[in-house]
Amino acid sequence: MDTVRPTPRTTVRQRPDRGSYDRAVIDAILDEGLVCHVGFSVAGAPCVVPMNYARVGDRLVLHGARAGRLLSALAAGAPVCVAVTLLDGLVLARSAFRHSLNYRSVVVFGAATEVADRAEKRAALKAILEHVVPGRSRQVRPPSDGELDATTVVALPLAEASAKLRRGPPVDLEADRAAPCWAGEIPLRLAAGRARPDAGVAASRPRPQPPALPRLRPRRAAGRRRAKR
Amino acid sequence: MDTVRPTPRTTVRQRPDRGSYDRAVIDAILDEGLVCHVGFSVAGAPCVVPMNYARVGDRLVLHGARAGRLLSALAAGAPVCVAVTLLDGLVLARSAFRHSLNYRSVVVFGAATEVADRAEKRAALKAILEHVVPGRSRQVRPPSDGELDATTVVALPLAEASAKLRRGPPVDLEADRAAPCWAGEIPLRLAAGRARPDAGVAASRPRPQPPALPRLRPRRAAGRRRAKR
Numbered sequence: 001m002d003t004v005r006p007t008p009r010t011t012v013r014q015r016p017d018r019g020s021y022d023r024a025v026i027d028a029i030l031d032e033g034l035v036c037h038v039g040f041s042v043a044g045a046p047c048v049v050p051m052n053y054a055r056v057g058d059r060l061v062l063h064g065a066r067a068g069r070l071l072s073a074l075a076a077g078a079p080v081c082v083a084v085t086l087l088d089g090l091v092l093a094r095s096a097f098r099h100s101l102n103y104r105s106v107v108v109f110g111a112a113t114e115v116a117d118r119a120e121k122r123a124a125l126k127a128i129l130e131h132v133v134p135g136r137s138r139q140v141r142p143p144s145d146g147e148l149d150a151t152t153v154v155a156l157p158l159a160e161a162s163a164k165l166r167r168g169p170p171v172d173l174e175a176d177r178a179a180p181c182w183a184g185e186i187p188l189r190l191a192a193g194r195a196r197p198d199a200g201v202a203a204s205r206p207r208p209q210p211p212a213l214p215r216l217r218p219r220r221a222a223g224r225r226r227a228k229r
Numbered sequence: 230m231d232t233v234r235p236t237p238r239t240t241v242r243q244r245p246d247r248g249s250y251d252r253a254v255i256d257a258i259l260d261e262g263l264v265c266h267v268g269f270s271v272a273g274a275p276c277v278v279p280m281n282y283a284r285v286g287d288r289l290v291l292h293g294a295r296a297g298r299l300l301s302a303l304a305a306g307a308p309v310c311v312a313v314t315l316l317d318g319l320v321l322a323r324s325a326f327r328h329s330l331n332y333r334s335v336v337v338f339g340a341a342t343e344v345a346d347r348a349e350k351r352a353a354l355k356a357i358l359e360h361v362v363p364g365r366s367r368q369v370r371p372p373s374d375g376e377l378d379a380t381t382v383v384a385l386p387l388a389e390a391s392a393k394l395r396r397g398p399p400v401d402l403e404a405d406r407a408a409p410c411w412a413g414e415i416p417l418r419l420a421a422g423r424a425r426p427d428a429g430v431a432a433s434r435p436r437p438q439p440p441a442l443p444r445l446r447p448r449r450a451a452g453r454r455r456a457k458r
Contacts, residue, residue, distance in 0.1 A: 009271060009274070009276065013297070013298070014293075014294055014296070014297050034316060034330070035314055035316055035330070035332075037266035037268075037277050037279075037312055037314070038277075039266075039268035039275035039276060039277035039310070040275050041270065041273075041275055042238060044270075044308075045238070045308045045310070045338070046268035046269050046270055046275050046276075046308060046309060046310045047238065047268065047275075047310050047336075047338075048266050048267075048268035048277055048310045048311070048312040048336065049312070049336075050266075050312060050314040050332070050334055052330060064243075065243055067243070068242070068243050069242070079273075079274045079275060080275060081268070081274070081275045081276050081277045082277070083266055083277040083278070083279060085264055085266070085279040087263060087264055087419065090361060090362065090421075090442075092362060092365065092439075092440070093369065094369055094370060095369055095370040095371075095372075095376075096354065096355070096358050096365075096366060096369050096370065096371055096372055097372050097373075097376040097380075099358060099361070099362075099365075099369075101263070101264070101281060101361075103264075103279070105279055107276075107277065107278075109274070109276075125325065126325070129325050129328060132319060132328070132330075133319065133321060133328075136321070136325075136328075137325060139410040139411075140322070140323055140324055140325050140328075140408070140410055141323060141324040141325065141405055141408065142324075142325055143324075143325050143326045144326075147324075147326040151326075169425070169427045169428070170427055172427075176370055177429060179369070179370065180433055180437060181368040181369055181437055182368075182424075182426065182430055182437035182438055182439050182440065183426070183427040183429075183430055184424055184425050184426040184427040184430060184439065185424070185425045185427075186421050186422070186424045186425075186439060186442065186445075187421065187422035187423070187424075187425070188419055188420070188421055188422070188445065189419070189420060189422065190316065190417055190418070190419055190420075191417070191418060191419075191420040192319075192415050192416065192417055193415070193416035193417070193418065194416070195411075195413055195414070195415045196398070196413050196414045196415075196416070197411065197412070197413040198398045198399055198401075198412040198413040198414075199398070200406060200412075201411055201412055201413060204409055208409060208410055208411035209411055210321070210411050210413065210415060211321070211411065213319075213415065216415075216417065
């Protein structure tokens with residue numbers, strides 16, 4: 001459980017020093033991301049679709065409209081590749097070539113299976129909602145039987161997965177280091193703006209408040225946290 | 230040039246109202262994104278890799294280490310699918326089922342060709358750097374011949390592409406609208422934090438400044454701009 005055994009396709013070949021097969025590292029990236037990119041084949045040609053997801057223990061769960069060709073392919077056990085990428089910063093070097101990005105990414109290979117059991121399906125959909133907005137499932141109407149039927153849920157085991165990470169400052173050639181330009185890292189993060197209530201919300205008594213989203217905390221707090229490293 | 234002709238695989242089938250084949254819409258999304266996800270096949274199985282890129286007119290250009298299997302496959306003309314996804318907000322409805330994300334995404338299908346001509350290759354690499362940090366190519370050392378040789382650059386035409394977008398508030402069932410929970414949109418954006426100069430930068434005279442990044446403007450300014458809509 002602690003480490004995922006590398007396979008030929010999860011072994012990080014370019015910059016192996018950036019690879020990790022540690023489940024704690026992989027899980028943390030998956031738990032922070034909001035969108036994954038799912039690769040599958042359509043008539044032999046690759047197709048990539050962004051999707052919402054959640055990690056539930058040793059599996060990723062994905063959901064979508066029952067009618068869609070993507071969910072049909074996934075539920076049928078087609079081979080898939082799921083990538084989650086968190087962009088952490090721009091890395092500005094003194095030479096064009098040494099510019100880079102700081103990131104944490106995960107790739108998962110395998111075949112999904114449909115989650116058909118209704119209790120498991122409800123639990124997976126709840127996990128996806130809670131992944132995006134913790135605590136939200138206690139505030140809203142759960143799926144009706146009809147809504148559950150209209151949705152396909154699939155699960156992909158985290159059996160074949162790896163992470164790849166870059167962090168830190170630019171790595172310039174010694175000969176470039178005296179260049180007079182600015183160089184360094186510009187941190188990036190996904191940040192929440194001011195919540196916009198839907199029509200009717202402001203009129204409720206007592207007036208409900210938008211949920212706290214600790215992962216999408218204000219930029220200033222992030223700057224302070226990082227500055228402490 | 231104004232509209233891309235839809236093909237079976239670029240036609241938006243789920244929620245066709247969210248699809249766009251307008252090059253202005255497609256280009257704006259491609260020009261705002263920093264990372265794309267490239268799907269290709271390895272031994273018949275899908276593989277998805279995050280990459281940096283730029284749009285140069287009617288083509289996407291991608292680059293990477295010459296030694297890599299991804300760039301080798303792309304340069305050899307393997308079929309690819311490139312997805313760029315911008316996450317614009319969380320959409321919180323009164324029912325679990327109606328929760329959504331606001332996003333703008335583009336998908337491009339096709340086969341890339343290697344950019345072998347050295348002048349074209351230099352121009353493509355410059356475009357990728359300028360895409361991330363406008364003006365940066367004038368401040369830094371350009372690629373040496375050896376660095377150029379170590380890099381593979383490929384170009385993918387925007388001939389088969391479409392966009393998909395969701396924006397706006399949740400769409401709740403009438404029966405759910407009296408629920409006492411908060412509902413609405415929480416805008417999200419990629420934001421830059423405080424730049425961290427590399428060792429040696431602060432000692433330069435005159436002290437160089439980090440570049441302005443208008444796309445990654447501070448959160449407060451974004452809130453104001455959006456509030457005017």
